[in-house]
Amino acid sequence: MPQAEQLALVFLDGVAFSMLLFLLAAGLVLMLGVMNIVNLAHGSFYMLGGFVGIAVGVRTGDFALAVLAGMGAIGVLAFAMERFFLRRLPGNTEQVLFTLGCVYIIWDLSRIAWGSNPQLLSPPAFLAGSVPIGDYRFPVYQLAVIVLGALVALGLWFFVQKTRFGAIVRAGADDREMAAGLGIDIKLVFTAVFTLAGVLAGLAGVIGAPILTANLTLDWQILTLALVVMVVGGMRTIQGALVGSLVIGLVGTVGTFFLPQLSMFLVFAIMALVLAFRPRGLVR
Amino acid sequence: MVSKLSGTQRLAYTLLLVALGAGVFVILPHFLSSYYVLVFAEILIFSIFALSVNLLMGYTGLVSLGQAAFFGAGGYTVALLVTHAGIENFWLCLLAALAVSALLGLIFGLLALRTTGMYFIMLTLALAQMVWAIVWRWRSFTGGDDGLPGIPRPDLGLPWSLADNVSFYYLVLAFFVIAVFLLYRIIRSPFGRTLVGIRENESRLQALGYNTWRYKYVCFVIAAVFGGLAGTLKVYQDGFISPAYCSMSLSALVVLAAMIGGTRYFAGPIIGAAVVWVIRSIVSSYTEYWTLILGVLMVVVVMFARQGIVGYFAQLREKRGIVKG
């Protein structure tokens, strides 16, 4: 029988993983809600963010700089993608297919730049240790990820619920009249949302690197998990993304702890159940 | 899109081209090394697969990023029947593979077709990943990551063996011709014309009296069956199956192929499949950047040549051929 402390470890670990998923799913929700597109390169953003973060972190030894570099690089990339390419495409199907092409390009460029060997980023010194939980220990860094995830969730919620900008997010994609009524340039909103989602993915990539490493299989893998989170959470709201992330993160880790032979499969089983019985997701 | 001109000249012209095309396909293997015969068979198989996804994407306007689920379902059905149940009969395996693909299509269609647009893309992708996860994790049954080796080339009771690449190529060619024939008939049929109508204006079609959901559902299942057919042929060609058969990257690759060729043209996916497969199997011998090439090609097609390669040439021909008064 597992001890309580083992369960605590797994639970905390699951929450930390959920937070990484949340940062991605939140970006996907924003893009879907405002622009009505799904960015298939979102997993690639995550992966590239990790690579950039590691490159900077290893050279400078400064974790904060690595995080800023990862966020900045992906932010700029997302900005450029939206501004110079997506905007010129006539329909959202074309936009999605464009992001699919970007998956291949980002993957190969990352391979050329960083190779295929696993790379790991060391957490900053003040988060490097572990705290005791009974006879076991839990990394402080993962606790910090949980706190950061919660803060970002709070920030996004405030942004969506309380700001003028957020009103557009809530109104949904096609309500351009409303945006115009509020005196907001919808093109600017699109660029801003896509960039913000990119920044969040870059952030997730860097802060995920000390836990998940950075490697070339992450793009599809992370995208899949983030999409499953979307399906479970209902695709529409930040709250849904949070709930979906927690469900998938915890099912993934706690389920794996008890039934390792069913790992990964459990995550999809949850998705299938939600699809069958709550097709519009757990939230809304 | 309509051409009811059916003069004898045009007929003769068409027949000539068909004969020419068929001739090239039939003679081809005798001019190529066994390796290229294999690549060519692969292109034909991948063409069937690309045609299946394009029935959804090009004709019905449903972008599915989960078509590899059916490719894998077909392939794994054969692999499991051969390795676990010891069933060697090709026709039985083929039938079972198509049935399983159809069944999977029936189930996934129910779930995915409740939605449209972006949601449909995401759902098909996630559902296909579920198939992949099952295949990948159920090691005792599917061989997991190691896959299932040891699937012999089919024995059709013919006087020659299909273990030989050229003979196998002819088998694939036969199925390719059948698939092209059936799909071409389907898209020209009242059913197929309705799919185009749904793509362009679904609500209008409903108002005209079409149960559009049912059309999309049937189309989804047909696409699944042809996807399964492609997977079946591929597993016989390789003699081996692995989770890569139902991976997301395969789903993405086939959408890419259809896009590059041109989704609005029947032959588009075939050309696209040829281009993608030549890059993957032949260009990759000369450069390690072939993934990048595919990605850039995709972006260029989406940005500048949305009609794809076939569409591009069609427009050229149109410019030269038709002078508007």
Add this chain to the structure above:
Amino acid sequence: MESLRAEGVSKRFDGLYALQDVSLTVATGERRAIIGPNGAGKTTLFNLFAGETKPSAGRVYLFGRDVTALPAHQRVHLGLARTFQVLNLIPSLSVLDNVLLAVQAVKPFRNGLLRSQSSYAGLFEEAEGLLSQWGLWKRRGDPLGDLSYGQQRRMELIMALASKPRILLLDEPTSGLSEGAAASFLDMVRGLGRDTTAVIVEHDMDVVFELADRITVLHQGKVIAEGTETEIRGNTRVREVYLGEEE
């Protein structure tokens, strides 16, 4: 004989009533106009008849059959057809293809999978008949989007007639048409046989009074009057809320 009947139909959107307890009966062969100021609920009522939305309360009958739960496409097969207020066609397909889709919709072979559309005897002839009758056969090969606005409005009607409906719902069919075009359009409607029932939503009172046998007036989601042209003209409540406003 009745063709269409609504019984106590209500429709709520977000707690507000778009329609409230509307009842009306249209007899077979009748020309019925539904009028009312903007926001009176005309289009909502139309959509309820066509099956595009479901009522929050009440029932809809088509040829005596309760069709409240029946989706739009099934009502077509009972003999209902409609046009749209805003052009709702397939501009990228040719004129002929549009009509073929409409003609084919009520044919048993519409689900045919393996025979080419062009091989079905009678299908093209029927489409040709319709297009020739309404003067668009010459344009059959052009993308529908290339037609003039008036021609496209005519296409709306042709598409609706293609299923040989027994009841035709016309949603502001002359909106945006020049006077001449509107007149020729009215000729089209007048040319319909009396075996076809027509329900028309219209703003143009001249059109209404010229076409309709009976008129139903909606106001704020309720029926405030129903009757012949003279009855409606004489109705003080109608003058108050509607005609008075406009004139």
Add this chain to the structure above:
Amino acid sequence: MKVSLPLMLALAALAATLVLVGCQSTQEAGPPIRIGVLASLTGSLATNEEGAVHGMELAFSEVNNEVAGRTVQLIVEDAGLDPGLCLTKVQKLYEMDHVDLVLGPCLSSQGLAIRDYIDRNKLITISHFCSSPAFLEESASRYFFRSSHNSGRQPTGHSAYIPYAVKGYRTAACVALDYKAGHDEMDGFKQVFEGLGGNVTQEIYAPIGTADYGPYVARIDLENADFVWSFLWGDDAVRFVKALDQYGIKQRVALFFTGAATVEPPDLWAEGDSALGIEDASHYSPALNTPANNAFVQAIRDRYHEEPTIYTEHGYVAARMAILALQKVNGNTSDPEAPVAALEGLNFEAPRGPIKFDQGHSPTQNVYHRVVEKVDGKLQNTVIGVYNDIGPYWLPPELRQAEGG
């Protein structure tokens, strides 16, 4: 507007034919010895496999790319990680490039996929990895050799023997990747450890590509394990070793792994200090301090400005095997039996130590007891014990009777 289908098909076929025929014309019959290389240059092993190709190139450059007076031409093909693609590529090498011999492939699944083909065509293939025991047993081929080791037995036998006989551990919790090699390794370890009298208390399998190893390390039952044994590689190894450290497992229980796996460079370098002090048994270490290895390491550094890994050395040794065998038959491969006999009789000094092929087509070689240390700021597997002349089927002396030889 529509384009006639037959026209497009005809054009497609014509274009494809031109491309294919064009490609074919590059071949020419000439004196050079052609050697095909199958490497996994795309996918998760790409960088390691580039190292393997570097090792091969180094070996040929040492003989000035000449064997028996003929130039050697390397034709490198990327076989990805896909067995099907590997089969296609070996057909390309044999039928189009007319190679005399093939080096590679890397993955056992790829080796198994091409096994029938090379056997049928008597195409001599020297893999630089393909460590599955199947190649010595049911899937053995007269024409298939390898420069690596034998999964589950060599060096894994020593990863059970040293903990039991030298360290006195009696219980083990085991973690392996959930694929064929993982099961082979785990079964091999169990056979030896339990044969000796030890007890495997836990067998935990993690799928390849597991993102989060938290739940797996938390599962390890520390009350009932003297040590933890593992077989993982790549990102999985990095995440696993990190988790062992961060979750306090490493601090509470001994770790002894099998070699060429969990703490092998380059994965080791990503694992960082979390790997310090971990012991394992392996047949090579880049830190092996012998003249032969030091020279090899230096040569790779000079030529490619990179650190050699086990892949580099495996590639180098595979190429050495090819060179030595070809020299012995004077470059003549027209009768494949002669080079096969030459390969079977090979006995030479590799960077890893002496190698011979007295027990099948897999080397008999040294196995090293290693520990992870930090030297000059860089992690390495320092050799602290040597076991000489270990065959691919090695079993501890106590178990040899039971096996019946």
